[in-house]
Amino acid sequence: MEPKARVVFPLSFMLFITHWFQLAHHGSAAESCTYIVHMDRSLFPSVFSTHHDWFESTVQSTKSATLGHSFMESQTQIVYSYNHAMYGFGAVLTSEELEGIKNSRGFVAAYPDRNVTIDTTHTFEFLSLASSSGLWHASNLGEDVIVGVIDTGVWPESESFRDDGMTKKIPSKWKGTCQEAQDFNTSMCNFKLIGATYFNKGVIAANSTVRISMNSARDTDGHGTHTSSTVGGNYVSGASYFGYAKGVARGIAPRARLAMYKVIWEEGRYASDVLAGMDQAIADGVDVISISMGFDGVPLYEDPIAIASFAAMEKGVVVSSSAGNGGPHLGTLHNGIPWLLTVAAGTIDRTFGSLILGNGQTIIGSTVFPANALVENLPLVYHKNISACNSVKMLSKLKTEVIIVCDLVPDTKLMYKQMSVVYEARLSGAVFFLNGPMLNDSGIGTFPSITISAKEQTFVGMKPAPAVAVYSSRGPSPSYPWVLKPDIMAPGSNVLAAYTPHTQQLQLATMCAAHPEWSAAAIRSALVTTASPLDNTQNPIRDYGYPSQYASPLAMGAGQIDPNKALDPGLIYDATPQDYVDLLCALNYTMKQILVITRSGSYNCAKPSFDLNYPSFIAIYSNKTMSVVQKFRRTVTNVGVGGGTYRAKVTEPKGSVVTVSPETLSFRYKNEKLSYSVVIKYRKHKKEEISYGDVIWMEDGGAHSVRSPIVVAPSGIV
Numbered sequence: 001m002e003p004k005a006r007v008v009f010p011l012s013f014m015l016f017i018t019h020w021f022q023l024a025h026h027g028s029a030a031e032s033c034t035y036i037v038h039m040d041r042s043l044f045p046s047v048f049s050t051h052h053d054w055f056e057s058t059v060q061s062t063k064s065a066t067l068g069h070s071f072m073e074s075q076t077q078i079v080y081s082y083n084h085a086m087y088g089f090g091a092v093l094t095s096e097e098l099e100g101i102k103n104s105r106g107f108v109a110a111y112p113d114r115n116v117t118i119d120t121t122h123t124f125e126f127l128s129l130a131s132s133s134g135l136w137h138a139s140n141l142g143e144d145v146i147v148g149v150i151d152t153g154v155w156p157e158s159e160s161f162r163d164d165g166m167t168k169k170i171p172s173k174w175k176g177t178c179q180e181a182q183d184f185n186t187s188m189c190n191f192k193l194i195g196a197t198y199f200n201k202g203v204i205a206a207n208s209t210v211r212i213s214m215n216s217a218r219d220t221d222g223h224g225t226h227t228s229s230t231v232g233g234n235y236v237s238g239a240s241y242f243g244y245a246k247g248v249a250r251g252i253a254p255r256a257r258l259a260m261y262k263v264i265w266e267e268g269r270y271a272s273d274v275l276a277g278m279d280q281a282i283a284d285g286v287d288v289i290s291i292s293m294g295f296d297g298v299p300l301y302e303d304p305i306a307i308a309s310f311a312a313m314e315k316g317v318v319v320s321s322s323a324g325n326g327g328p329h330l331g332t333l334h335n336g337i338p339w340l341l342t343v344a345a346g347t348i349d350r351t352f353g354s355l356i357l358g359n360g361q362t363i364i365g366s367t368v369f370p371a372n373a374l375v376e377n378l379p380l381v382y383h384k385n386i387s388a389c390n391s392v393k394m395l396s397k398l399k400t401e402v403i404i405v406c407d408l409v410p411d412t413k414l415m416y417k418q419m420s421v422v423y424e425a426r427l428s429g430a431v432f433f434l435n436g437p438m439l440n441d442s443g444i445g446t447f448p449s450i451t452i453s454a455k456e457q458t459f460v461g462m463k464p465a466p467a468v469a470v471y472s473s474r475g476p477s478p479s480y481p482w483v484l485k486p487d488i489m490a491p492g493s494n495v496l497a498a499y500t501p502h503t504q505q506l507q508l509a510t511m512c513a514a515h516p517e518w519s520a521a522a523i524r525s526a527l528v529t530t531a532s533p534l535d536n537t538q539n540p541i542r543d544y545g546y547p548s549q550y551a552s553p554l555a556m557g558a559g560q561i562d563p564n565k566a567l568d569p570g571l572i573y574d575a576t577p578q579d580y581v582d583l584l585c586a587l588n589y590t591m592k593q594i595l596v597i598t599r600s601g602s603y604n605c606a607k608p609s610f611d612l613n614y615p616s617f618i619a620i621y622s623n624k625t626m627s628v629v630q631k632f633r634r635t636v637t638n639v640g641v642g643g644g645t646y647r648a649k650v651t652e653p654k655g656s657v658v659t660v661s662p663e664t665l666s667f668r669y670k671n672e673k674l675s676y677s678v679v680i681k682y683r684k685h686k687k688e689e690i691s692y693g694d695v696i697w698m699e700d701g702g703a704h705s706v707r708s709p710i711v712v713a714p715s716g717i718v
Ligand SMILES: *[C@@H]1O[C@H](CO)[C@@H](O)[C@H](O)[C@H]1NC(C)=O
Pocket: 185, 186, 187, 188
């Protein structure tokens, strides 16, 4: 819209001159920034043919109404129109223009564009190459499932995205595209990678002089290529990780179709771009959205992922998100959103590896390399200056075909420094000595090494795996503490090399294929109630953030995901979109705040309730009275074959009495729903202690056990 409408009025022209004078006088232009503006769809004026036209007109009219600089920057400042993940637009506005928008018809809410925190993991983690469990092998499950990955882009030439063995029939619901751009053309998509698009108008709006170094869906970071290949990478035989692990690499659902939405750029990462990617993914018809990033410290009605995933949930799209890398402190989690799946990061076995000396002596240590990686017949080398592992220059003088032995260091930080030096010097392998516990799992896994830790010898032989990663963010969710978050922990177990927090998506893909009739809540319930709180030594999963402790559900949710069991959970806890709205009502959100999330007036606040039909329980006691009596009501749906009788088995958290009523649920037929209540009474135990337990519904005959974790926590941690 060129200045047509604007030159007309002498008054505004005069104001413009005056204003311009003032600006010139003060030597700075009014600050503009990008705002995300939510509008009320029900007030869409029928004179406009598209939503975009309405939004544009709204922006234009405030620009002409406010003082003149819009006259100078005459081009439209709409950055994006959103119609699926939210309803509204992103626009570059001055604060005055924003005030004008706020007075426009249909305005609901606005907030500045903000940075998203990407959950880059610190390390490559190894998942064992153990032969795959029947499920993944047997089937083409997942062929009809489309996983949309919101990330840094994709490297389409990676073998994981070849489409060998994929049927040539892309599901007809797919409406997406493969976008031609820099170093990317349509022949890079195929029957595996079916879509690739990119969104960077938010980056450009924030900095008009920015030069985008890779202006396409191509990944220059690596994060997106790893997440998407972990989710749905095809079989790659003879794959090897830096040449050491041999085997077949593949994603968890090797038959799922993938679509990449690149929203994270070297030049910036903005909510407006993330929203645009999610908007497009929903419009394109994906079944699962995988997103490993989040917004910290925002309420649900200003959290783009919360807003976009509500729309996804209404359409039955499962959104799986990472809990964040803010651990190990409590309350650091993001994406603790009641209507999505929040996944904690577990470490896979920090494999306990061995160093076998020429004389046959074996020394056990830990390594991020896989069990079957083998570096052999190389000389062990001590540098005559034992501190050489701190100097690339010194190590570079050695032959590269050696295993260097490094000096004892007091903590992991110094050890990681040594690791990066050895890596840079390109030596074949290294032995590190740590005079303390191996607290940090953020090591560099880019070359074979073994760490011998004085404090960790006690673990050896037990080989406990998995464990909660130090960096994984912990609940409770600052934006909504009344549901227990995270939901589950996902290290996965069938991938050659992957970043850990991203391995959950494939299981989802397979579940979607197996149970297309299930809602997103039902799928989440199945994953939660079948997750395992035990590690491979049958002891409770440990927390590497607090190595002397077992992991609480605030660190790992219900425990490690067990995808095979999740296909047949016995009972599920379902929830409808209105159920989630009931909790927004209980939060005393205004109708406008609720409308931001729901985009529709078709919900009501007749029954506000914090008590969502969730597959877990959290009771919060005030730190004044040190007590709480909290009642929960739950409804379970029998999804087993035929009927079945379930009996409640309770493990009470310390200091609590837990009553389940009734204690027996007898289902006569499939899909029957029965309700029960849980009352948690906590009385002062120890100050500020977090305690936990569980309720397990055990089926007579043992076919199913349906477990829900319980947490009792002081309000101080919220
Ligand atoms: C796409 O790019 C590749 C590699 O640059 C090239 O071989 C291919 O011919 C291109 N395809 C099209 C349709 O332009």
